[in-house]
Amino acid sequence: MFCFQCQETAKNTGCTVKGMCGKPEETANLQDLLIFVLKGIAVYGEQLDQMGAADRDNDDFIVESLFATITNAAWDDARFSEAIQEGLRRRDRIRAKFLETYKAKNGRDFDGALPDAATWNGAADTFAEKAKAVGILATGNEDVRSLREMLTIGLKGIAAYADHAAILGFRKPEINAFMHTALASTTRDLSADEMVGLVMKAGETAVATMALLDEANTTTYGHPEISEVNIGVGANPGILISGHDLKDMEELLQQTEGTGVDVYTHGEMLPANYYPAFKKYNHFVGNYGGSWWHQNKEFEAFNGPLLLTTNCLVPLRKDNTYLDRLYTTNVVGYVGATHIPNRPAGGSKDFSALIAQAKQCPPPTELESGAIVGGFAHNQVLALADKVVDAVKSGAIKRFVVMAGCDGRQKTRAYYTEVAEKLPEDTVILTAGCAKYRYNKLQLGDIGGIPRVLDAGQCNDSYSLAVIALKLKEVFGLDDINDLPISYDIAWYEQKAVAVLLALLALGVKGIRLGPTLPGFLSPGVAKVLVEKFDIKPIDTVENDIAAMMAGR
16 A cells, blocks of 8 residues: 555655554555546546536546545445445446447547556456555656645545535536546646646635535525534433534434434534524534544543544544444445445435434533534624724734644644644634634633634635635735735645645635645655745744744745
8 A cells, every 4th residue: 555645644755554544555455446446437527528428427426436535534445345346337337428429429439548547347356456556656756646646635625525515415517527637637647737737726626616515504504603512511312423414414403303312513513513503403412522533532431322424533442332332424434333324315314223322321421511612604704894804903903823724643733732822812813624623622812802713614614714815805905815914824634624725725825834744745846836836834833933924924
């Protein structure tokens, strides 16, 4: 195996024996082979798009498959093998359509060259060997490999957001068409300029996809509201839901109503507490625990059933007591856990097994008490725009610091807590994603009633932070988003954060600090381009970075 898609990658170079995330070599190789098969589908999909005969039958499959390969999402090799076999069947169907369409348009059979990804017809017993030949290192040139993988990794993040939107019935064919183009491009020899152009197009597509998901979420569940979220526990047994999928949240709340079972959020599901559609449920108690990497301890303490709707699910310790309480759904899979099948057309998922088990479990063990405040998505912040602008003009707010992104278990991530603690009291932190758990329970106060930590929501709600920045640019009459009193100090861990980073670059944001390390998938040559063009920089000491940010550097 060779994997360098997350921030934990060994020696910031690549995991070669076992993933630092816990991913075994066999799983990593099957993920590589699934991506290879998706590229084959995309080769034909791109051709059909260009011939005006677009085939959208594989769009959801591509999105779901890319999502399944994200760090800490799926751990079940059997499901990856099934997806590869399904991908081969789909590729053969779209190939037949391509050949038929080509002949109808050109009056002759197609006789051009096709890449291996579009023609390989391996049986299941050849998967292991083929996977070893088509992984990341199959691209020899370091800079070409870097650009191809940055594009693919960004696509994985885009796919995650597109999947959530599609589940709510929101799709844009141009997003899926770009996925065809981008995946197919990795099978061809392109110039560096062409590859960089595709990476930047991925950033534009990430913006469009996050905007689509924002529309899907707010149309379906209302705009997030400023909310005080309970972090204690009640006396009833409960179900803990983690991940990102709001449709699962809705159906779980509907099915648990009146059962005597409470519902709690965990990790990236915390922002569900901000949506008005969910607040009407009296048995929706609040949030339990912190970010994903604490889950071994927190899942043990919860005592009731645990529902993982998306990443991040970390491997269970051998001495765990909760595998029989662990349920997965959507792209998530784990050997020994109970998987909740996808909802039938026009129907809902069946969470009755979780509810029945919850009734037999004791209430959650209390980890903490009190409340935290969130819900500062773009609609709410723009409603406060006059107050924010006045605070900036009066000098009460000197600077905004965007500290969005991911949390992680490395000790160096204490940096983000220290930055939050040591920033001057005339600064406001804008956040989204699980990075917030490094500082959202600190008592940092407010500025004229404006909390010093404004939590917009999940990682995909980084779109809200972009909307806020663009609105402030308009209000202050600025020509360049980089002239705003905003600094970017981004924490990254996995592929959705890469999509967010590419989105910021596509919006023209420069001077982003990125940590705890620069991505291992950046070759020295590609890193040099990003530094020169966008002034991306690694984090430094807390003191040096705060001084630089306050000086607008």
